[in-house]
Amino acid sequence: MNLFDKHRTRFEGAQAACRERFCWSPFPDMPAKYPDSAQAQAQGQARFQAYLGQPSAPQRFALVQPGQVGELGEEVSPCTRQPLGILYPKADIDTLFDAATSAIGGWAAASIDTRIGVLMEVVDVVYREHLFEIAQSVMHTAGQSANMAYAGSGVNALDRAIEALVYADKAMRAVVPNARWERQFGPSKIVLDKTYRLVPRGVAVCFSCASFPTWNAWPSMMASLATGNAVIVKPHPATVLPMAISVRVFRQVLSAAGFDPNLVTLAVDSSNEPIGKLLVKHPRTAIVDFTGSVQFGQWVERNAHPALCFTETAGCNTVVLESCHDLDATLRSLATTLCMFSAQMCTSPQNIYLPRQGVHTPQGTVPPDEVARRLADAVAALTSDPKKAAMILATIQSDQTLALLQQMQTAGEQRGQVLLQPRPYAHPEFPAARTSTPLMLQVGKTERDLYGEERFGPISFMITCEDGPDALHQATTDVKQFGGLTAFLYSTDEAFIAQAEAAYSQAGAQLTTNLTGAMPLNFAAAYSDYHVTGLNPAGNASLTDLAFVASRFRITQSRRPAPVAATAS
């Protein structure tokens, strides 16, 4: 059985889900539901441990790829704050491009089914053999909790990878491979046989970010590879291991299927000597996928030409709290989402806009100061127990975020009110972990230079506005100007909800209305929730629409007169 047939049922399930956008996944949503979970988790942990070295005796990550010119590695676990002690091959960039370029021919010549089959096999091998090892590596680089690393950086990221394959497949199958074309020209009938070929653009460069390495990178890699391109992966130097393991799996599966493993290579750099700009401007870069900072993302967007570029950066995710049916439930949901992975997710809300006259509830109108206070209390309650805090807040990926917390607290003291002061909490499993409870500030609408950009990490702003419409106006204006991926609305007024849906649609943020309960507000479901609209500065690409895949390949054709026998018929 070929690999496409092997994974056909799963792929067809994904196709149906993408078409109708219902809830679907071939994977269990919790680690505990994974087959032989305890053993698999233990094995993943053992494999992760086996990668680790000491600063004095670093270990080489076994990745045999062309052009090695040295070794690099500077990862530090946010959990233990110890260096991982792993060295990766430093590659000569031109050699990687040469190897990638020469790998493309055979891969591009393979059928769509073959490529999709091989890439579905990659998904399956990651799921069956490397999931917990990757989850551990995400914990000790990005700093996620075990559950989030399993779900958000594991199965949910695999779902987004499959989703990208579904759309790539759809775009490619819109091109019929050949046609017969017959037309009269005066007395003559011309019969042409036409052949259409799908031609990949060339070498794609895929940047992965420090806090969520796999979630964007896997689908980007899949989109480029499915359409016949090669991919050079450039991980953030703080979070290399999850992508190094991924690259190795891609290479092994490609190789086992008879393809050149250099279709996927790793280009590691260091924070002192970044290679991102070199890669983007390399004359053979045909596609750039970028996830990371707004600043570098904007540079990529401006400078990628003639390469295509697909970006996801960040923005001010907004909440408009106008009225609600159950303020406690609403605040519980908001508090949870403000805490989730210490708001180091591109979908975490940051700015909460409140009407000056208060939030209407069945129990009466609650003034904004009280709403802010109760929300801060809810956050404090969630994070007061270190065990619960560890599960929800996890760790802080970078020292820079701690510095930003301090800076924002000082600014907040001067220009508004500090509702909740951040403090380290004692992680029960990792005593040395880099942690912080959230900083919550209350500021006036005019302090826009404070709240009007992404403040990465557990930092949020309660912003008092004139009234509901003003809150909506300010929130959507901020999204349009500064970017925003997600937005959250609480209102019992259907007319206001309709206005908000229209305004957020124009601003280009994905809106969730009146959600309370067990689902994390900012949960983005593969096959169902479109991620990033491209309508504001938070990124230009969406996971996953046809635009994400359709231009990664081009169409060429050849035509010639049909054999005479056909013409005579």
Place this chain on the structure above:
Amino acid sequence: MNLFDKHRTRFEGAQAACRERFCWSPFPDMPAKYPDSAQAQAQGQARFQAYLGQPSAPQRFALVQPGQVGELGEEVSPCTRQPLGILYPKADIDTLFDAATSAIGGWAAASIDTRIGVLMEVVDVVYREHLFEIAQSVMHTAGQSANMAYAGSGVNALDRAIEALVYADKAMRAVVPNARWERQFGPSKIVLDKTYRLVPRGVAVCFSCASFPTWNAWPSMMASLATGNAVIVKPHPATVLPMAISVRVFRQVLSAAGFDPNLVTLAVDSSNEPIGKLLVKHPRTAIVDFTGSVQFGQWVERNAHPALCFTETAGCNTVVLESCHDLDATLRSLATTLCMFSAQMCTSPQNIYLPRQGVHTPQGTVPPDEVARRLADAVAALTSDPKKAAMILATIQSDQTLALLQQMQTAGEQRGQVLLQPRPYAHPEFPAARTSTPLMLQVGKTERDLYGEERFGPISFMITCEDGPDALHQATTDVKQFGGLTAFLYSTDEAFIAQAEAAYSQAGAQLTTNLTGAMPLNFAAAYSDYHVTGLNPAGNASLTDLAFVASRFRITQSRRPAPVAATAS
């Protein structure tokens, strides 16, 4: 009956043709087959005449649109070499953008069916009421023959417009309008109703070119409009009238269907005061479609960001003549294509690569000098009779092309051999017409600075190469470096043909092999032939693939808990 239902049969026919890429058109391919042809043609001519003014007493083109700040018009007929004497409104650019922006809301809110229906109605109104008037206006601006103006700038361009609608429709329908999503989170079931909206990017700017105004512009306009955007049309100042008539039809049909006519406006400039760069860099430009010179096209590609851009410029279209079954038939076909509209088509071949040892034929090997001589004779024969010359060569659109002919002839005399000298011919219908028979040069492979760029107009180069493989190598290298849309191969060697198909596919030129007979070699069939690959400098966009339409709109979503009744079920 709504407009979509009115045109449903035609649209479904186009969808089937795009899917299978067989020969199809709802329109008669020759003027004579048009219903009531003589009367329609007479009416078209009368309407065209009615537009004309005198330099001393120019006529205003009746186009009422916002922001008029003056009048402009500098068109000169290549047929009569007299000014058309037509003045168009000069528009304030910001006012056009304001008007376009405020027109988008209602249009974007309409259903896909509604927009497609209205745009199919535009196609139909152009076809039924304005086709011959547009053909006349193309003759007297672009300088095409009556037949080409009818077909290439009329029905074939309408076919490409419908084709763009088919792909826009396909891309938009890949997004389901709403979904119900249900998932367990622990003990809780969350049920969300999700709504997906298609959001246009904003205002598109569509540049049309001097020699083929409608063929690229109509499909570009359709692609942008179908996906909900507004379009500002910026015609080449030498060829305004066909687009002015088109813009007026769009406006009338939009208006009659209840939409804001400012979805389509005209921005005319002059050769002294071009506004192209202003339009591309306007902060509200969201999409640029450009057809025109390589130089400005490359500027557009580099500078359009953050707007999307879709370009078709030009290149060296190549012929590799390695061997053939019938040299006379081959040379007749090549001669015809070299003469067609004086090679002022983006698909016209320019460079003919010949093996030094000669072209194999059933009658023996014919040396390259003899092949070149016989091809020049065939061109001379085709163009010696002014009546035939007028039908095939038509006129020269611009004085610059005459100057280039002279310059290239001088260079050819110095660095190679002039096979055929250009000379004006007496156009039987328009004695003052700007005309020229072709210039044909024979040069060595090393004269690459002469033949290695598009020499716009009836200029061709016979280039002697080492052998067949060298000819193919040189031709495809030139295409990859300098651009190329079409390519033509003659060979009786199947292995060589297979090599050529692969090499031209990599170079990104659409290949036609061993075609002789009644069909013009460079004929590009809507619904069947992809036009431009995006793989070389001749342009980045293809008529029509999903990539041409899929990123012209974005997807936003809103989600909220389903009503409790639904949740309980």
